[in-house]
Amino acid sequence: MASSAPPLAGTRVVELAGLAPGPFAGLLLADYGASVLRVDRSVSASAPPPAADLLTRHKKSIILDLKNPDSKAVLLSLISTADVLIDPYRPGVLERLGLSPSEVLLKRNPRLIVARMTGFRRSGKYSTMAGHDINYLAVSGVLSMLGPANTAPYPPINLLGDFAGGGAMCFLGILLALLSRSRTGKGQIVEANMVDGSAYVATMPRLSRDLPAWNKPRGENLLDGGCPFYTSYETKDQGKYFAVGALEAKFYKDLLKGLDLNPRDIPTRDDPDNWPALRSIFEKRFKEKTRSEWEAIFDGTDACATPVLEQDELQQRGHEQGLAVDLSDTPGIPIKSDDGGWQGYVLEVGMGGQETLREWMGWRKGRDFNVKDDGTVVKATGAKL
Numbered sequence: 001m002a003s004s005a006p007p008l009a010g011t012r013v014v015e016l017a018g019l020a021p022g023p024f025a026g027l028l029l030a031d032y033g034a035s036v037l038r039v040d041r042s043v044s045a046s047a048p049p050p051a052a053d054l055l056t057r058h059k060k061s062i063i064l065d066l067k068n069p070d071s072k073a074v075l076l077s078l079i080s081t082a083d084v085l086i087d088p089y090r091p092g093v094l095e096r097l098g099l100s101p102s103e104v105l106l107k108r109n110p111r112l113i114v115a116r117m118t119g120f121r122r123s124g125k126y127s128t129m130a131g132h133d134i135n136y137l138a139v140s141g142v143l144s145m146l147g148p149a150n151t152a153p154y155p156p157i158n159l160l161g162d163f164a165g166g167g168a169m170c171f172l173g174i175l176l177a178l179l180s181r182s183r184t185g186k187g188q189i190v191e192a193n194m195v196d197g198s199a200y201v202a203t204m205p206r207l208s209r210d211l212p213a214w215n216k217p218r219g220e221n222l223l224d225g226g227c228p229f230y231t232s233y234e235t236k237d238q239g240k241y242f243a244v245g246a247l248e249a250k251f252y253k254d255l256l257k258g259l260d261l262n263p264r265d266i267p268t269r270d271d272p273d274n275w276p277a278l279r280s281i282f283e284k285r286f287k288e289k290t291r292s293e294w295e296a297i298f299d300g301t302d303a304c305a306t307p308v309l310e311q312d313e314l315q316q317r318g319h320e321q322g323l324a325v326d327l328s329d330t331p332g333i334p335i336k337s338d339d340g341g342w343q344g345y346v347l348e349v350g351m352g353g354q355e356t357l358r359e360w361m362g363w364r365k366g367r368d369f370n371v372k373d374d375g376t377v378v379k380a381t382g383a384k385l
Helices: 021-031 068-080 101-108 133-140 161-185 194-201 203-207 249-258 274-288 292-300 310-317 353-361
Strands: 014-018 035-040 059-065 083-086 111-118 189-194 230-234 242-247 306-307 369-371 378-379
Touching: 014 021, 014 068, 014 194, 014 230, 014 378, 021 035, 021 083, 021 111, 021 161, 035 353, 068 101, 068 249, 068 353, 068 378, 083 161, 101 111, 101 189, 133 161, 133 353, 161 189, 161 194, 194 203, 203 369, 230 274, 242 292, 249 292, 274 310, 292 306
Parallel strands: 014 035, 014 083, 035 059, 083 111, 111 189
Antiparallel strands: 230 242, 242 306, 369 378
16 A cells, blocks of 8 residues: 655755756655755845746745855754755855855755756866856767757757756765665765766767667767658648657558558668668658548557657646656655646745745744845844754
8 A cells, every 4th residue: 555655755955046957856856755945035126036947846935145144044054954955056156155065064964965966067177167958968979969960969958968967867866865874874965967967868879879770970870860760750730740660670560551551662671771762751651641640540559650749739638747757655746737737837936935944943933033025034133043
């Protein structure tokens, strides 16, 4: 019988507000039961509002000014009882704030796990430079593998750097550190960066680049769009597409059957020199029917042929947003539409923060902390935090 408590229930996470990878790591922790408190800065007329963060499911927010000693004291008290701190800042920022992980944070709470997420590596070339997902993919070697042949490489949105190589890898590091702490009783510093994380995700194509499936220029290989039976085709209803992944011979046979093509009438797929001709045949055939018509033909078959669904269609078809993995005995928190399913929602700065102070610390406003006009939380006069 499943337990009512998610696997990370009781885990307290302080997430310093950032962009994409840090919030995604916090989202994964929150979805599996951790209590995640995001630390925001105040929104004032003289400062631009923080970037909209939709990765806020199951989180709360508190406004702290880390340059104000009375506000920073609140953070340090939270750190004393927290399990994880997510640091999304560039190298040196925490140190300049007087919050060095090794010299301050871990000495205050030896069980704390400090997860530091950077784009470039924390030291060495590029470490002091600003960058975005595309830059991290570029220097990791991954970007060179992406995109059609005979064009400039292009990034897959920001999925590989920010999310797969960044936030998900940081989440993995946090889980490993929690596992280690269960044995040693000690916290530690987790350092994740999107260069190494993305390169790790690309382990298979990198190690396979001397094999026939990967030894051709970008866009001409088995899995990078070069293969006519592993790509997408536009259907009769312009702007709709069908995806084909019929790699194995038995699946390819079902594909040809669905397309009403006789293998004796088309070039063999075994010779890559025939791939351009095969692609032309498939392109022409897929444009003879609408996506819905092809879906009716291929549903229930092993042709590895499926419609390319668009984001809005997922909700229309009743597909609920699911958790990354299901656990039989300690499941995560179900994702519902009203807490950020397919649409997400923006967590207002300061929302739920005072409630978390009461839950984590037993604090009361006016006795232990006060709130300034701009929402910033500071310790109350005379309070010993």
